[in-house]
Amino acid sequence: MKSRYTAFCEGNIDYLIATLHPNKRQENDRQELTKTINNTTWLGLTIVDINQGKKNDKIGYVEFMAVFKTTEPQQLHERSRFFKVDGKWFYVDGNILPDLILKSSDNCWCGSGKKYKKCHGN
Numbered sequence: 001m002k003s004r005y006t007a008f009c010e011g012n013i014d015y016l017i018a019t020l021h022p023n024k025r026q027e028n029d030r031q032e033l034t035k036t037i038n039n040t041t042w043l044g045l046t047i048v049d050i051n052q053g054k055k056n057d058k059i060g061y062v063e064f065m066a067v068f069k070t071t072e073p074q075q076l077h078e079r080s081r082f083f084k085v086d087g088k089w090f091y092v093d094g095n096i097l098p099d100l101i102l103k104s105s106d107n108c109w110c111g112s113g114k115k116y117k118k119c120h121g122n
């Protein structure tokens, strides 16, 4: 999961395709990923929760919140599903979740340096 985030930051499309589950690959993946990467600046990744995904599991779920910017900072809060095939983990798909709510006194997720309650939690 973290390595896929890094690959998004670095524009490593080959890695993103290689770690996508073979059944999920589409002919236009490369174009779509290029478009996303060119239009997006990634600002941070927080792993919220991990379910299964251990050594003896064949499936794993990672809930994460990534902050990205096209024009304004936004959250990508997603629960991703991974399958293990021949000992390697592949991204299958993900459910987009509502924006993560922070504690009022936490620093805002957008990186403004303000408290959440004075910024996006307002």
Ligand SMILES: [Zn+2]
Binding pocket: 108, 109, 110, 111, 112, 119, 120, 121
């Ligand atoms: Zn904010």
